[in-house]
Every structure is written in structure tokens, then in C-alpha cells.
Amino acid sequence: MRALSLRQPGRLVAVELPEPRPPAPNEALVRVLSVGVCGTDLHAFLGDQPMIEYPVVPGHELAVEVLELGSPAPGLAVGDRCTVIPYLDCGRCGACKRGKGNCCERLTVLGVHVDGGLRERFTLPSRLLLPANDLDDDRLALTEMLAIGAHAAARARLEPTDTVAVIGVGPIGLGVLAAAARRCAGLVGVDRSPDRLAFMEGTRLATPVAGGERLAERLRDALGGELPTVVFDATGNVASMQAAPDLVAPGGRVVLVGHTRHQLTFENPTVHRKELSILASRNATRRDFEEVLSALRSEATDPRTWITDRTDLQGAVREFPGWASGSTALVKALVRLS
Numbered sequence: 001m002r003a004l005s006l007r008q009p010g011r012l013v014a015v016e017l018p019e020p021r022p023p024a025p026n027e028a029l030v031r032v033l034s035v036g037v038c039g040t041d042l043h044a045f046l047g048d049q050p051m052i053e054y055p056v057v058p059g060h061e062l063a064v065e066v067l068e069l070g071s072p073a074p075g076l077a078v079g080d081r082c083t084v085i086p087y088l089d090c091g092r093c094g095a096c097k098r099g100k101g102n103c104c105e106r107l108t109v110l111g112v113h114v115d116g117g118l119r120e121r122f123t124l125p126s127r128l129l130l131p132a133n134d135l136d137d138d139r140l141a142l143t144e145m146l147a148i149g150a151h152a153a154a155r156a157r158l159e160p161t162d163t164v165a166v167i168g169v170g171p172i173g174l175g176v177l178a179a180a181a182r183r184c185a186g187l188v189g190v191d192r193s194p195d196r197l198a199f200m201e202g203t204r205l206a207t208p209v210a211g212g213e214r215l216a217e218r219l220r221d222a223l224g225g226e227l228p229t230v231v232f233d234a235t236g237n238v239a240s241m242q243a244a245p246d247l248v249a250p251g252g253r254v255v256l257v258g259h260t261r262h263q264l265t266f267e268n269p270t271v272h273r274k275e276l277s278i279l280a281s282r283n284a285t286r287r288d289f290e291e292v293l294s295a296l297r298s299e300a301t302d303p304r305t306w307i308t309d310r311t312d313l314q315g316a317v318r319e320f321p322g323w324a325s326g327s328t329a330l331v332k333a334l335v336r337l338s
Helices: 039-046 135-155 171-181 195-204 217-222 238-247 268-273 284-300 315-325
Strands: 001-009 012-017 027-037 061-069 081-084 120-125 129-131 164-167 187-191 207-210 232-234 253-256 276-280 306-311 332-336
Touching: 001 315, 012 027, 012 315, 027 081, 027 135, 061 135, 081 135, 129 284, 135 171, 135 232, 135 253, 135 276, 135 284, 135 306, 135 332, 164 171, 164 238, 171 187, 171 195, 171 232, 187 195, 187 217, 195 207, 207 217, 217 238, 232 238, 238 253, 238 268, 306 315, 315 332
Parallel strands: 164 187, 164 232, 187 207, 232 253, 253 276, 306 332
Antiparallel strands: 001 012, 027 061, 027 120, 027 332, 061 081, 081 129
């Protein structure tokens, strides 16, 4: 069975793996149709993803087809095309019991801690499959990316009166903007890359604002003289994350969507004076996935125009170094397996 294995930073190789075992009760054997390439995958290739465990088969943004069920599963049948919730929660810890499986104390993630979807077939818990036969493979593969944004928006408890700035408008930042646009108006996207800003402007999701010095002033200019009430940081950059409290209005919220292995330090006078809420957003829940599938069906969100690169397994081995280095005009890549 063909697969890709990230053996160590900078070394992604094509390998042959044994066929997966038959599914046990409450499991499904799936055929992988398409895989979205995430920033997590690219950072893992570079060696600066703090949670990756090498060697690993990457890939957690998945479109799959059910080949076999180990036992009957309500709402799921052989032949169904599905998106995948790639978070394997334990179901027993306090977080899971409170419905927060996305931050399970024993969480493992496909393509990060255990082998993911850049292989032809594998077995997984059937509860992680959400059938959506009415959606094409592209949208199924991009559902997880959008669910990250939906979860961040839910964490912020956005109201129609909120104004929003998203710092970093790569795919995750675009997903946050898409989710925010379903909840409020007054959206600004910030990036240091002119190419990313130009691409975001083409999506019509938000007003583009260049990052850098005097950013607070530019945000005020874009939002009628006021700072945004909610700032999402989707960069994973320490300096950017630590600067976020300076960019949000008094009484506002800072939501850290990206993450870093490094320590963050915030100035207490700023946080206290403004009475800010600083929130982390990790992964997504089933409810977030269901929201995204509904938005995709209604065409309130259509990320297919974000796909700039397409390839197959062998092509991904060639393309990964360029994607990870930023030497290409990549927005979103998909790897097709079937």
C-alpha cells in the first residue's frame, strides 16, 4: 500500500506499508480520496512543529470513502464519502465528559501523533466519520481547516456588533474570517505578505490591512476610528501573539488560534487596564464540523477557490520542500490519492 512518511525534518519519502487490519467493532476501513496540506504539515517538515512525533504519515484534512464497517454505525454505510474528525479523544477524561474532546487530556491527532491520511487506506473509529455524499472531495478535504476557524469564532462568542481583526491570513486565518463573516460584519485581515493580502482581498472576506509598524493606527482607520473588539492571531509567531493585546479595544477578546513551543509574555497593565479576555482555541468539536458542513452546503462558504496547488502522492514528495520554504505562491494544496 502506497504512503508518504515524514521520517525526520526535511525528509518526506514514499514508502510501501502493510495493508490495514480489518475494522473491529465501532471501526471503519476507509479509502483516502484527497488530503489537504496544512501549516501543521509544513512546519513538521521544517522541524518547528512542537507536537509532531517522527516518523509519521502526515495528513489530517481528509476526504475518504467507507470500504468496510466493523459493526453497524448509525447514519453511516459502506460507500459513503465522508470528512474526518482527526482528533482521537479518550472519551473518559474530564474534558471529554464535559464535551471538550478537542482538548482531551490524552488526545492524539492523525498525522501528528499517529499516522494520518497520506496513505491509500487505513482503519479508524467510525464515530470520527461525518458522511456528506452531496459535497465534492475538495470541500470534504477542507472541512477540518474550516472547522478550526469555526471553533475559534465560537470561542470568541462573536456577536453581530463585534468588529474583528484576524492577524495572519493563511488558510487558517481565512477559515477564521469565513466563520466570523457568518456572525458579524466589520472584518479586517492583517498580514505582512502583499501576496496573501491580495489573495484575501479577492475572496471579499475582509478589508486588507498591512502588518508591521503602527498597525493599531491602520486598524482604527479601517474600522471607523475604533480598535477591533476581537483579535484572532493565526500566525503562531511569538512577537505577533504578544502584541495582540495592544490591538484590541477595551473589554475585548484576544483569541490565539496559532500556537508556539515558546513562552508568551503579556504586559499586565495593558491586559488589566483594558479588562481583556485572552483565549486559546484548540482544534475543533463535532459541532464545529457540522456548522462547516452546513455552510458548505448553503454555499455561505466555498474554499475551493483557495486551492492553488494540486498533486498526487509522488508529486507531494517533490513539492513539499518548496511549499514549506515559502518559495511558491501557495495558499492551499491538495494531494489526490484516488
